[in-house]
Amino acid sequence: MSVTAAQGFAAAGVAVGLKSTGKPDVALVVNRGPRKVGAAVFTSNRAKANPIIWSQQVVADGVIEAVVLNSGGANCFTGSFGFQTTHQTAEKAAELLGVSAGDVVVCSTGLIGTGDEVFRAKVLAGVEQGVAALSDDGGEAASLAIMTTDSRPKRSVRTHDGWTIGGMAKGAGMLAPGLATMLVVITTDAELTSAEADAALRRATGTSFDRLDSDGCMSTNDQVTLLANGATGIHPDLDVFAAVLADLCQDLARQLQGDAEGASHDITIRVVSAESETDAVEVGRSVARNNLFKAAIFGNDPNWGRVLAAIGTTAAAFDPYDVDVWMNGVRVCSQGGPDRPREEVDLAPRATDLLIDLKVGTAEATILTNDLTHDYVHENSAYAS
Amino acid sequence: MSVTAAQGFAAAGVAVGLKSTGKPDVALVVNRGPRKVGAAVFTSNRAKANPIIWSQQVVADGVIEAVVLNSGGANCFTGSFGFQTTHQTAEKAAELLGVSAGDVVVCSTGLIGTGDEVFRAKVLAGVEQGVAALSDDGGEAASLAIMTTDSRPKRSVRTHDGWTIGGMAKGAGMLAPGLATMLVVITTDAELTSAEADAALRRATGTSFDRLDSDGCMSTNDQVTLLANGATGIHPDLDVFAAVLADLCQDLARQLQGDAEGASHDITIRVVSAESETDAVEVGRSVARNNLFKAAIFGNDPNWGRVLAAIGTTAAAFDPYDVDVWMNGVRVCSQGGPDRPREEVDLAPRATDLLIDLKVGTAEATILTNDLTHDYVHENSAYAS
The missing domain is CATH 3.10.20.340 (ArgJ beta chain, C-terminal domain)
Structure with missing residues (x-):
């Protein structure tokens, strides 16, 4: 179930031809509320992809409505055209979902330098198809659509004291601290403030994804996003929440390690x-x-x-x-x-x-x-x- | 000719079975004088092999009479027995050459952790055979004896204004700054003080060997040694000498790069x-x-x-x-x-x-x-x- 295991989240994964294999390549994760709390951590690489530059602005106010993710192109070092593509992606999703574009996070993964007109058209088509396909059990489809060289999807769910955390991850190469070549979306129906979500996410990633160093190469597109909607109305003990979140992140990190490109140990x-x-x-x-x-x-x-x-x-x-x-x-x-x-x-x-x-x-x-x-x-x- | 191109140096390379192939594995370079100036730079790795620990003491006074080098075993992390082996190697060479053990540099290369009784006996036998084989044109034999996974020997000679610099190098893997997995011996018949030799060597290696980073892995045994005997009686312009030395070091660094393990570019x-x-x-x-x-x-x-x-x-x-x-x-x-x-x-x-x-x-x-x-x-x- 991954990102739709917690209450009040919908997700989708669709195929629009970004991958030459025809496999799913655009994913959406939407927070149905009531709260729209969001937090994210980003690659510390100074060479940042357009989606990173965009999403850092989105998350600044602690509110995230939705996340759009694509594989099949990193949209990194693609000039101002590439940034406009990211912007248009968020606007398209916002328009169809009836939210503000400034609350839509965008994540891309694939080859650096890929982000031309064809790429843009496919991503925008993916947003349209993705919104139409949104489902309360779309977590599995979404986890498949973010895969690149991954041989299998990475999903994890933890339930504790009435609330749930679910997550999906992708990443198989360029795995290094701060973070890895990876995209991760985690959702929870626990009730958290933006500051609490941010603090818990930093604690959890600092000892999990940040300590996965498969090949020493740091990505331009890494992002881990946490969405919290408080749908259960339960405000968790924060130390307990952080510990459970860290456990889930470590599980996903182990899955990334276990599927690292070419690895035999x-x-x-x-x-x-x-x-x-x-x-x-x-x-x-x-x-x-x-x-x-x-x-x-x-x-x-x-x-x-x-x-x-x-x-x-x-x-x-x-x-x-x-x-x-x-x-x-x-x-x-x-x-x-x-x-x-x-x-x-x-x-x-x-x-x-x-x-x-x-x-x-x-x-x-x-x-x-x-x-x-x-x-x-x-x-x-x-x-x- | 490498290390015997300059006047007043003798060298040898002999085979004592440290290499399973039976190829030469112990080299000697001896300074016949009149001056016995020496300088050296060492790996900056804190995990230092016994020969490094020994040779750092030897070079402290700016005097080097001879260099003993072996391939087929790094004598690194071999305990106090290993350090005694290095000490005995210097003593054996000193006794046979009629010099002080405190003026004999020792260099080893090969597998870390190798340095048992058998290793010691072979190295000591190599010193004995090497002293007997010393020759004014032994530079080529010496350059062959220091090879490990090298596919070819590395030698370089520069002559300028009546004086000569000659050098040999080995190294094919674990090539990284400060320095590479490499042993280098350079000789010159120019007349230099210890301070001048040290300054020129640091300038030359700083922009040559220190900028060769084949695989990012820093060795425990790296050492570049310069011997200067003033046999020509010519005191060179120091800037010119440093430039020619840097040129020779760069030539050897390029040869190391060109023979790096498995490389195709x-x-x-x-x-x-x-x-x-x-x-x-x-x-x-x-x-x-x-x-x-x-x-x-x-x-x-x-x-x-x-x-x-x-x-x-x-x-x-x-x-x-x-x-x-x-x-x-x-x-x-x-x-x-x-x-x-x-x-x-x-x-x-x-x-x-x-x-x-x-x-x-x-x-x-x-x-x-x-x-x-x-x-x-x-x-x-x-x-x-």
Whole structure:
């Protein structure tokens, strides 16, 4: 059900030919109210796509009526024509839904530089068809329409104390912090103010999507949007809501990781006994971005030397000669030297656990990444053609 | 001739079984004087191999008598036993050469974690055989003995105003700034003080090896050593010497780039009209480390969107919507929008030029990198096994 699991939301997914495969490529999510609270977090990339520039303005007042999403073109670096396309997309949806264009978020994903007249015409047609197809159980169709190189849709639902949160995500490459190449829409029928929705969303994404670093490449189009309509009339305990939202975001992040382009291992990097959480994140990220380590995991090679070479480039507090490294439960390195034989490590399973014990403090963080594979190179060398 | 092109140097390369192939694996370079000036720059990785820790002490007084280098084992994270191995290596060479162990630099390259009793015995045997094999034309043999996954040796010689600089380098993977996975020895018969040699070496490496960023992975064992014996009695103009040394270093850096593991393109990233050289370097590096861009070049795809997505992650001064991007002479993006059709860009040649015009100032920098290929993944997934 994803975005239509919570009460008072409608969604649709339609096909208008943006994808050469003919699969669904335009999605709508509409908030039926009573409240129209919205919050969003955006890519921190300075190279921002037109939909990001537009949507940042929309969300500024904490009100969102609807979200229009398209795959099959990022509408990024497409000039003023491209920005007008985004604007017209919001206006078209607003007109058909009887709301203000300034309350319609737009999200696009696909190839950068794609956004010509043909693209515009198809997106506008998609809005028209999407509004006509809106349904209280349209969440599944919407989750299919936002897929690009995803092999499967990503959906998650949590229910707690009478209220529900549901979400959908797409993203398979260019997965990196701040955020990933991903579009996420989350809806809830809990009652929240705009400030509460914003705070909960930032807390939840900060430890989920922001810690998914599949390939170190940050997107121009990332956006995570939360819509809250208070349809249940229940005002949740905010800590509980934030925790449930974080759990749902982590579930979606794991689904993104599990479907990352070409990956053959889902690597969970847990850094413990750090002086600070910031240090733990920096150490984890340095490993998540080390191509040699990632290629070794692809080759089922527990090459802990590459872990130490990676973390040695950080400014985090630790002594490289006091660090322990565990792979899939086997301590392969203790105090910066060889420990158990590499043969004891079984890297055949897709799920791979790397534990780095810095031995200086009590903070920790977990970063999710993938291995570097032939298929990753293949898919990303052939994407545009 | 490499390190024996300048007067007053002897070198050797011998095989002692560190490499399973039976190829040469221990090299010696000895300064016959009259002066024994030495300078070196080291990896900035905090995870430092034993030979780095040792050699940093050796070079502190500006005097180097000899350099011992081995391939087939990095002697990194091998505990106190490993450090003793390095120490014994220097002592053995010193004893046979009649010099102080505190003036013998040791360099190792190979798999991290390799440095057991067998390794030690072979390296010590290599020192003994190497001293016996020292020759005034041993530069070629030495350059072969330091190769690991290199497909060919890297050598360069420059002569100017009566003095000569000669060098050898090895390195094919883990190539990244500060420095690359590389060992370099450079000799000159010009007359320099230790301070002059150090200053010239830092200037030369700062714009050559430090700007080679093949795969973003920083090594634990990198070292560039310069030996100067003043055998010609000529004290060079220091600016001229530094320029010639920089030219030689750049030649060796290009050779490393051209032989990088699995690479099919040598990419020269030139960033112009930056506000500062620091900005230009940051922008160039962000592209050099972007796996999606590098995979696109492997696929002969002039995907300029990935260039903008990469540089948007930097803090450099520029407007993403005012940037021009040229590939192999074709302006594919102007002012942050599509320009010439991608079909006009011919990416078939190995040499690939990327020009990024930031349009804010007058500074510029050039970063060298490679593409991300199936072969890179293959070689680095199978290295340890």
